[in-house]
Amino acid sequence: MTDAAAPARLGPRDFGRGGTFVVVKRVGIGLVLLLILAQSLIVVEARPQDLVTGVHGMADIIRRAMPPDFQKFGGELWPALETIDIAIFGTVGGVVLAIPLAVLAAANVSPSRPIYFVARGAIGFARAVPDLVWALFFVTAVGLGPFPGGLALAVHSVGMLGRLFAETIEQMDMAPIDALALTGASRIQVFSHGVVPSVLPSLLGITLYRLDENIRSSLVLGFVGAGGIGFQLLTAMNLFQYREVSLLLIITFAIVQAAERLSAVLREKIS
Amino acid sequence: MLKTCDLSLRYQNGKLALARFNIAVRPGELVIVLGGNGSGKTTLLRCIARTLAPSTGEVWVNGTNLVELSGERLRRARLALAMISQHASLVRRRSVLANVATGALGRLGGVWTALGGLPACELAAAYGHLEEVGLAELAHQRAGTLSGGQAQRVAIARALAQRPRVLLADEPVASLDPEAAEDIMRLLRRLAAEENLAVLCVLHQVELAYAYADRVVGIRDGGMVFDLPRAEVSRETVRRLYLSEAA
Numbered sequence: 001m002t003d004a005a006a007p008a009r010l011g012p013r014d015f016g017r018g019g020t021f022v023v024v025k026r027v028g029i030g031l032v033l034l035l036i037l038a039q040s041l042i043v044v045e046a047r048p049q050d051l052v053t054g055v056h057g058m059a060d061i062i063r064r065a066m067p068p069d070f071q072k073f074g075g076e077l078w079p080a081l082e083t084i085d086i087a088i089f090g091t092v093g094g095v096v097l098a099i100p101l102a103v104l105a106a107a108n109v110s111p112s113r114p115i116y117f118v119a120r121g122a123i124g125f126a127r128a129v130p131d132l133v134w135a136l137f138f139v140t141a142v143g144l145g146p147f148p149g150g151l152a153l154a155v156h157s158v159g160m161l162g163r164l165f166a167e168t169i170e171q172m173d174m175a176p177i178d179a180l181a182l183t184g185a186s187r188i189q190v191f192s193h194g195v196v197p198s199v200l201p202s203l204l205g206i207t208l209y210r211l212d213e214n215i216r217s218s219l220v221l222g223f224v225g226a227g228g229i230g231f232q233l234l235t236a237m238n239l240f241q242y243r244e245v246s247l248l249l250i251i252t253f254a255i256v257q258a259a260e261r262l263s264a265v266l267r268e269k270i271s
Numbered sequence: 272m273l274k275t276c277d278l279s280l281r282y283q284n285g286k287l288a289l290a291r292f293n294i295a296v297r298p299g300e301l302v303i304v305l306g307g308n309g310s311g312k313t314t315l316l317r318c319i320a321r322t323l324a325p326s327t328g329e330v331w332v333n334g335t336n337l338v339e340l341s342g343e344r345l346r347r348a349r350l351a352l353a354m355i356s357q358h359a360s361l362v363r364r365r366s367v368l369a370n371v372a373t374g375a376l377g378r379l380g381g382v383w384t385a386l387g388g389l390p391a392c393e394l395a396a397a398y399g400h401l402e403e404v405g406l407a408e409l410a411h412q413r414a415g416t417l418s419g420g421q422a423q424r425v426a427i428a429r430a431l432a433q434r435p436r437v438l439l440a441d442e443p444v445a446s447l448d449p450e451a452a453e454d455i456m457r458l459l460r461r462l463a464a465e466e467n468l469a470v471l472c473v474l475h476q477v478e479l480a481y482a483y484a485d486r487v488v489g490i491r492d493g494g495m496v497f498d499l500p501r502a503e504v505s506r507e508t509v510r511r512l513y514l515s516e517a518a
Contacts, residue, residue: 173363175358175360176360176361176362176363178360179356179360179361179426179429180362180373180376182320182322182353182354183353183373183374183375183376183377183429183430183433184346184347184349184350184376184377184378184433185373185376185377186346186376186380186385188385189376189379189384189385192384192385192386192387193362193365193373193376193384193387194362194373196387197362197364197365197387198362198363198364200364201364
């Protein structure tokens, strides 16, 4: 006995033309990706043989860097603290500036379209200029040391945090916000009692992730005179103090790992 | 007391969503509006709450015509009118108690509430409203952990914190199971009587209207079809209301 209501089974013919098209599309995409890879190898002048001939030079540097100079450990603690504090300053400064900008740059809560576009433009500009360039600019403006590093990270963080904060606000559920507005709450009350509690955990998570990123960035900023452990690293390399370099790399590794772990644990607690 | 006079709304595309609608709900009364999809039930509530601006007509709440007002004066006048909808729309990460207390924000000013704080006296009052809806034991739980029925009760408690004279309910039981739906309707019935609230409720469930309404209003194509005491609403009257919609 057959079931009259059962739908007709689809055979290979039903998929024939679509199947061919899918295969051609996949091959096409594969070729395009290969072309992109090939042009990048040409542009960067990739020479794998140089890696082989350079092995002796690298081995020599590693030999001269061993063992790490732990006698200088005490002296490197201050630059290490500087590095962490540059990141904290940059992150906090970035958050303080990014929150109001993000509110203005979120389409669902921005007071007007012109303000929305101005805020989006400011965030885009802060993000487009790399933190290293901001550091060079601030070193010129306020001199060498950790302060220009902190300023550079703060401004660049405004770009990164502002965009992510604005997107978080745009994606939130608007129903509780509308319900609060209907109770007669003012705009500022709706913001503090509705918007803030709804997005705060996400914003904290993003901020912790940014702090983690900023600690990595602050290591590099020292290379352009913006203080911290990066400045020590550059100086040691210029003076061929490879044992000190290896010590600094160990400290860098420890800081990055600790920051990453702490950030992950805190983000998990928040979510 | 809630009263509308010749309330009409015509959309920009020319469609008449509400046609000279007259309805009055006295304090202590629960009036249920029945009608098919797109008949204008929600539009009626939104025009009364002034989240939609009616084309013509009047909406009187406690002796004030809301249609004549705008800006701050409208916000203040609207405090007498609370609204709950199909979804409870609570701030999920805040406590149940804080969610209820936010219903009082319209009456509160100052820096403390602007910064996200809630006065102790309002939190105490919110606890009392939670007791009224039978959820005081969940006061410190996160709103996001509640079931649909519990969340709707909390939304009603939030509406009570507003100290309204009129409660508008837009399909408050649409997403609830039958038992939770009965609970919510019993609660609305009790609040209307005990708090002397004028309750105007839009429903799809005819049986609930028969069980809990003081009066039943039928709406079709934005116009009133009938406005009768519950006892006078026959099955045939309701059947014709929905039959005409289908036709």
